Amino acid sequence: MRLDVQPMISAETIAAHVALLASRICEDYAGKCITLLIVLKGGAWFGADLARALPPDTRVEFIRAKSYVADSSSGEVRFLVEPEATLRGRDVLIVEDILDTGNTLAAILNRVAAFAPASLRVCALLDKPARRRVPVQADYVGFEIPDAFVVGYGLDYDEAYRTLPAIYRLVPE
Ligand code: IMP
Numbered sequence: 001m002r003l004d005v006q007p008m009i010s011a012e013t014i015a016a017h018v019a020l021l022a023s024r025i026c027e028d029y030a031g032k033c034i035t036l037l038i039v040l041k042g043g044a045w046f047g048a049d050l051a052r053a054l055p056p057d058t059r060v061e062f063i064r065a066k067s068y069v070a071d072s073s074s075g076e077v078r079f080l081v082e083p084e085a086t087l088r089g090r091d092v093l094i095v096e097d098i099l100d101t102g103n104t105l106a107a108i109l110n111r112v113a114a115f116a117p118a119s120l121r122v123c124a125l126l127d128k129p130a131r132r133r134v135p136v137q138a139d140y141v142g143f144e145i146p147d148a149f150v151v152g153y154g155l156d157y158d159e160a161y162r163t164l165p166a167i168y169r170l171v172p173e
Contacts (some may be wrong), residue, residue: 001149001157001170001171001172001173002170002171002172002173003151003161003164003168003169003170003171004168004169004170004171007152007166007167007168008145008148008150008166008167008168008169009143009153009166009167010166011153011165011166014049014125014142014153014166014167015049017125017142017143018046018049018050018053018125018142019053021050021123021140021142022050022053022054023053024140025050025054025093025123025140026054026055029091029093032091033055033057033058033059033090033091034054034055034058034059034091034093035058035059035060035061035085035087035090035091035092035093035117036050036051036054036058036059036060036061036093036095037061037062037063037083037087037092037093037094037095037112038051038060038061038062038063038095039062039063039064039065039094039095039096039097039104039108040062040063040064040081041064041154041156041162042096042097042098042154042155042156042162043095043096043097043125043154044062044154045097045153045154045162046095046097046125046142046153046154047060047095050095050123059085059090061083061084061085061087062081062083063079063081063082063083063094063108063111063112064079064080064081065077065078065079065080065104065107065108066078066079066080067103067104077103077104077107077108079111083115086115087112087115087116087117088115088116088117089116089117089118090117090118091117091118091119092112092117092119092120092121093121093122093123094108094109094112094120094121094122094123095123095124096122096123096124096125096138097124097125097126097153097154097155098124098125098126098127098128098150098155099122099124099126099127099128099132099136099137099138099141100128100131100132101131101132101133101134102132102133102134102135102136103133103134105122105124105134105136105138106134106136109122109136121139121140122136122137122138122139122140123138123139123140123141124138124140124141124142125141125142125143125153125154126141126142126143126144126145126150126155126167127141127143127144127145128144128145128146128147128148129144130146130147131147148169148170149169149170150167150168150169150170151164151167151168151170152164152165152166152167152168153165153166153167155167157170
Protein backbone atom coordinates (compact mmCIF):
# COMPACT_ATOMS: atom_id res chain seq x y z
CA MET A 1 0.00 0.00 0.00
CA ARG A 2 1.17 3.56 -0.64
CA LEU A 3 -0.08 7.08 0.01
CA ASP A 4 -2.36 8.60 -2.62
CA VAL A 5 -0.69 11.44 -4.52
CA GLN A 6 -3.10 14.16 -3.39
CA PRO A 7 -4.41 14.44 0.14
CA MET A 8 -8.07 13.53 0.67
CA ILE A 9 -8.31 16.43 3.17
CA SER A 10 -5.67 19.18 3.22
CA ALA A 11 -4.16 20.64 6.40
CA GLU A 12 -5.92 23.95 5.64
CA THR A 13 -9.33 22.27 5.30
CA ILE A 14 -8.76 20.31 8.53
CA ALA A 15 -7.89 23.56 10.36
CA ALA A 16 -11.02 25.29 9.01
CA HIS A 17 -13.27 22.42 10.15
CA VAL A 18 -11.61 22.23 13.57
CA ALA A 19 -12.35 25.96 14.02
CA LEU A 20 -16.00 25.40 12.98
CA LEU A 21 -16.39 22.47 15.37
CA ALA A 22 -14.81 24.49 18.20
CA SER A 23 -17.21 27.40 17.71
CA ARG A 24 -20.23 25.04 17.76
CA ILE A 25 -18.89 23.37 20.90
CA CYS A 26 -18.27 26.77 22.58
CA GLU A 27 -21.88 27.78 21.88
CA ASP A 28 -23.34 24.47 23.10
CA TYR A 29 -21.24 24.45 26.29
CA ALA A 30 -21.61 28.15 27.15
CA GLY A 31 -21.28 28.59 30.94
CA LYS A 32 -19.98 25.04 31.41
CA CYS A 33 -16.46 23.75 31.98
CA ILE A 34 -15.63 21.16 29.32
CA THR A 35 -13.55 18.06 30.05
CA LEU A 36 -12.07 16.74 26.79
CA LEU A 37 -11.43 13.02 26.96
CA ILE A 38 -8.97 12.46 24.13
CA VAL A 39 -8.75 8.93 22.75
CA LEU A 40 -5.11 7.95 22.24
CA LYS A 41 -3.17 7.63 20.16
CA GLY A 42 -4.94 8.86 17.05
CA GLY A 43 -7.10 11.54 18.71
CA ALA A 44 -4.05 13.39 20.15
CA TRP A 45 -3.46 15.60 17.08
CA PHE A 46 -7.11 16.59 16.61
CA GLY A 47 -7.61 16.89 20.38
CA ALA A 48 -4.64 19.25 20.79
CA ASP A 49 -5.84 21.53 17.98
CA LEU A 50 -9.45 21.49 19.20
CA ALA A 51 -8.39 22.16 22.81
CA ARG A 52 -6.50 25.30 21.78
CA ALA A 53 -9.68 26.74 20.23
CA LEU A 54 -11.79 26.12 23.36
CA PRO A 55 -12.11 28.25 26.54
CA PRO A 56 -9.02 28.30 28.81
CA ASP A 57 -10.81 26.50 31.67
CA THR A 58 -11.17 23.40 29.43
CA ARG A 59 -9.70 20.29 31.09
CA VAL A 60 -7.95 17.49 29.25
CA GLU A 61 -7.89 13.78 30.10
CA PHE A 62 -6.80 10.79 28.05
CA ILE A 63 -8.08 7.28 27.49
CA ARG A 64 -6.53 4.55 25.38
CA ALA A 65 -8.58 1.65 24.12
CA LYS A 66 -7.30 -1.25 22.08
CA SER A 67 -9.49 -3.61 20.12
CA TYR A 68 -8.56 -7.24 19.91
CA VAL A 69 -10.67 -8.60 17.10
CA ALA A 70 -11.06 -12.32 17.62
CA ASP A 71 -13.09 -12.75 14.45
CA SER A 72 -14.88 -10.52 12.00
CA SER A 73 -18.00 -10.14 14.13
CA SER A 74 -16.63 -9.54 17.62
CA GLY A 75 -14.07 -7.16 19.05
CA GLU A 76 -12.98 -7.14 22.66
CA VAL A 77 -11.87 -3.69 23.81
CA ARG A 78 -9.29 -3.25 26.58
CA PHE A 79 -8.23 0.00 28.25
CA LEU A 80 -4.49 0.69 28.35
CA VAL A 81 -4.76 4.28 29.68
CA GLU A 82 -7.57 5.53 31.90
CA PRO A 83 -8.47 9.11 32.91
CA GLU A 84 -6.54 10.35 35.98
CA ALA A 85 -9.11 12.81 37.31
CA THR A 86 -12.59 11.87 38.33
CA LEU A 87 -15.16 12.41 35.58
CA ARG A 88 -18.04 12.34 38.04
CA GLY A 89 -20.29 15.38 37.55
CA ARG A 90 -18.15 16.67 34.64
CA ASP A 91 -19.29 17.69 31.17
CA VAL A 92 -17.25 15.17 29.22
CA LEU A 93 -16.61 15.42 25.50
CA ILE A 94 -14.92 12.35 24.01
CA VAL A 95 -12.51 13.24 21.17
CA GLU A 96 -11.94 10.46 18.61
CA ASP A 97 -9.94 10.48 15.39
CA ILE A 98 -12.32 8.27 13.40
CA LEU A 99 -15.57 6.44 13.87
CA ASP A 100 -15.50 3.19 11.90
CA THR A 101 -17.47 0.12 13.06
CA GLY A 102 -18.34 1.92 16.30
CA ASN A 103 -17.02 -0.93 18.44
CA THR A 104 -14.34 1.13 20.23
CA LEU A 105 -16.59 4.11 20.85
CA ALA A 106 -19.38 1.91 22.23
CA ALA A 107 -16.93 0.41 24.76
CA ILE A 108 -15.56 3.85 25.71
CA LEU A 109 -19.09 5.26 26.16
CA ASN A 110 -19.92 2.35 28.43
CA ARG A 111 -16.75 2.79 30.46
CA VAL A 112 -17.16 6.57 30.85
CA ALA A 113 -20.88 6.38 31.68
CA ALA A 114 -19.86 4.30 34.73
CA PHE A 115 -18.00 7.38 36.09
CA ALA A 116 -21.37 9.25 36.18
CA PRO A 117 -20.45 12.41 34.24
CA ALA A 118 -23.00 15.28 34.20
CA SER A 119 -23.10 15.00 30.40
CA LEU A 120 -21.39 12.87 27.79
CA ARG A 121 -20.97 13.71 24.12
CA VAL A 122 -18.69 12.65 21.28
CA CYS A 123 -16.67 14.65 18.78
CA ALA A 124 -15.11 12.67 15.92
CA LEU A 125 -12.91 14.22 13.26
CA LEU A 126 -13.87 11.58 10.67
CA ASP A 127 -16.90 9.35 10.32
CA LYS A 128 -17.26 6.34 8.00
CA PRO A 129 -21.01 5.66 8.44
CA ALA A 130 -21.02 2.93 5.75
CA ARG A 131 -18.82 0.76 8.02
CA ARG A 132 -20.95 1.01 11.18
CA ARG A 133 -21.81 -2.25 12.95
CA VAL A 134 -22.64 -0.88 16.41
CA PRO A 135 -25.35 1.82 16.53
CA VAL A 136 -23.34 4.72 17.97
CA GLN A 137 -22.93 8.19 16.54
CA ALA A 138 -20.96 11.34 17.23
CA ASP A 139 -22.61 14.61 18.29
CA TYR A 140 -19.95 16.57 16.35
CA VAL A 141 -18.34 15.28 13.13
CA GLY A 142 -15.61 17.05 11.16
CA PHE A 143 -15.97 15.08 7.91
CA GLU A 144 -18.05 12.17 6.67
CA ILE A 145 -15.85 10.06 4.41
CA PRO A 146 -16.46 7.00 2.21
CA ASP A 147 -15.26 3.51 3.12
CA ALA A 148 -11.52 4.03 2.53
CA PHE A 149 -8.48 3.49 4.75
CA VAL A 150 -6.99 6.87 5.59
CA VAL A 151 -3.83 7.99 7.39
CA GLY A 152 -2.28 11.23 8.63
CA TYR A 153 -3.15 13.85 11.26
CA GLY A 154 -2.94 11.18 13.97
CA LEU A 155 -4.26 8.24 11.96
CA ASP A 156 -1.81 5.40 11.37
CA TYR A 157 -1.17 2.32 9.34
CA ASP A 158 0.88 -0.01 11.54
CA GLU A 159 2.06 3.06 13.56
CA ALA A 160 3.35 4.91 10.46
CA TYR A 161 2.02 8.11 8.86
CA ARG A 162 0.52 9.66 12.04
CA THR A 163 2.74 12.73 11.71
CA LEU A 164 1.52 13.77 8.25
CA PRO A 165 -0.23 17.17 8.49
CA ALA A 166 -2.96 16.20 5.98
CA ILE A 167 -5.21 13.13 5.58
CA TYR A 168 -4.40 10.72 2.76
CA ARG A 169 -6.04 7.60 1.37
CA LEU A 170 -3.87 4.47 1.32
CA VAL A 171 -4.01 2.87 -2.12
CA PRO A 172 -2.62 -0.40 -3.56
CA GLU A 173 0.93 -0.21 -5.02
P1 IMP B 1 -13.94 1.11 15.34
O1 IMP B 1 -13.89 0.48 16.70
O2 IMP B 1 -14.10 0.09 14.26
O3 IMP B 1 -14.94 2.24 15.20
O4 IMP B 1 -12.51 1.67 15.04
C1 IMP B 1 -12.01 2.78 15.61
C2 IMP B 1 -10.50 2.77 15.50
O5 IMP B 1 -10.01 2.01 14.36
C3 IMP B 1 -10.03 4.18 15.28
O6 IMP B 1 -9.87 4.87 16.50
C4 IMP B 1 -8.73 3.95 14.54
O7 IMP B 1 -7.69 3.71 15.45
C5 IMP B 1 -8.96 2.69 13.72
N1 IMP B 1 -9.36 3.01 12.33
C6 IMP B 1 -10.55 2.81 11.75
N2 IMP B 1 -10.54 3.23 10.46
C7 IMP B 1 -9.29 3.70 10.24
C8 IMP B 1 -8.65 4.29 9.08
O8 IMP B 1 -9.22 4.49 7.99
N3 IMP B 1 -7.35 4.65 9.25
C9 IMP B 1 -6.67 4.48 10.41
N4 IMP B 1 -7.22 3.95 11.50
C10 IMP B 1 -8.53 3.55 11.42
